[in-house]
Amino acid sequence: MAGTAVTTIVAADAADATRRMAAQIAEVSRSGAGVAQSIALSGGSTPKLLYETLAAPPFHDRVRWDRLELFFGDERAVPPHDPESNYGMVRRALLDHVPATAHRMAAETGDAAGYERLMGERIKARRDGFAVLDLVLLGIGKDGHTASLFPGTAALLEAQRWVVMNDVPQLQTRRMTMTYPLINRARRVWVLATGADKREIVAQCLAVLASGESAPQWPITGVRPLGGQLVWWLDEAARG
Ligand code: 6PG
Numbered sequence: 255m256a257g258t259a260v261t262t263i264v265a266a267d268a269a270d271a272t273r274r275m276a277a278q279i280a281e282v283s284r285s286g287a288g289v290a291q292s293i294a295l296s297g298g299s300t301p302k303l304l305y306e307t308l309a310a311p312p313f314h315d316r317v318r319w320d321r322l323e324l325f326f327g328d329e330r331a332v333p334p335h336d337p338e339s340n341y342g343m344v345r346r347a348l349l350d351h352v353p354a355t356a357h358r359m360a361a362e363t364g365d366a367a368g369y370e371r372l373m374g375e376r377i378k379a380r381r382d383g384f385a386v387l388d389l390v391l392l393g394i395g396k397d398g399h400t401a402s403l404f405p406g407t408a409a410l411l412e413a414q415r416w417v418v419m420n421d422v423p424q425l426q427t428r429r430m431t432m433t434y435p436l437i438n439r440a441r442r443v444w445v446l447a448t449g450a451d452k453r454e455i456v457a458q459c460l461a462v463l464a465s466g467e468s469a470p471q472w473p474i475t476g477v478r479p480l481g482g483q484l485v486w487w488l489d490e491a492a493r494g
Pocket of ligand 1: 297330340
């Protein structure tokens with residue numbers, strides 16, 4: 255099987271990586287000839303620096319916030335003020351400081367179909383019946399998960415739905431997540447991994463993508479855009 259075309263960008267450190275990503279996000283906000291650009295945000299701890307960078311000068315003013323519409327790629331089943339909430343993290347780092355439109359995934363309600371409907375109303379572009387997001391931001395867990403697509407979970411097999419609730423027995427929890435068919439129809443998918451603790455999984459997964467083999471034990475390797483751009487943003491510590 256042919257390998258997947260991945261552009262890897264290796265920045266000096268996490269601050270450099272997030273500044274460069276922020277500059278590219280400003281470009282995305284200025285593209286699209288006036289049509290709002292849809293971005294799915296990632297959660298966890300790594301992207302916090304990216305969101306803080308976007309909220310501060312010069313990006314605060316360089317990004318056309320009125321031309322962006324923010325969604326979430328996954329969410330924990332907790333209310334927004336819970337320390338575990340991805341929305342809460344993004345709100346404190348970014349949304350409290352910029353005039354952005356953002357749609358929280360209310361995972362605690364279990365209403366994945368509702369989020370799918372909302373995306374369907376707000377995003378006009380389609381490919382094979384799936385919304386085409388302009389940009390999907392993702393991270394990687396040390397177990398190879400991305401969004402809330404965890405190893406061995408049912409959501410990995412989802413072929414029809416855009417967004418599902420996913421039981422994650424290894425964390426004894428349930429989360430809402432975008433599915434592969436939605437992610438893989440995006441125009442751009444950018445994966446951010448920084449720090450030495452991601453080095454091993456990054457090397458393993460980039461090798462799988464280059465070989466074209468499948469490795470369902472590391473769900474991030476199922477992120478293979480069908481026509482869109484795939485960029486892995488790393489720092490030197492994560493690249494090794
Ligand atoms: C989440 C995610 C998840 C995340 C990875 C990496 O809600 O946890 O969106 O997929 O990107 O777990 O998380 P860290 O950045 O905390 O290592």
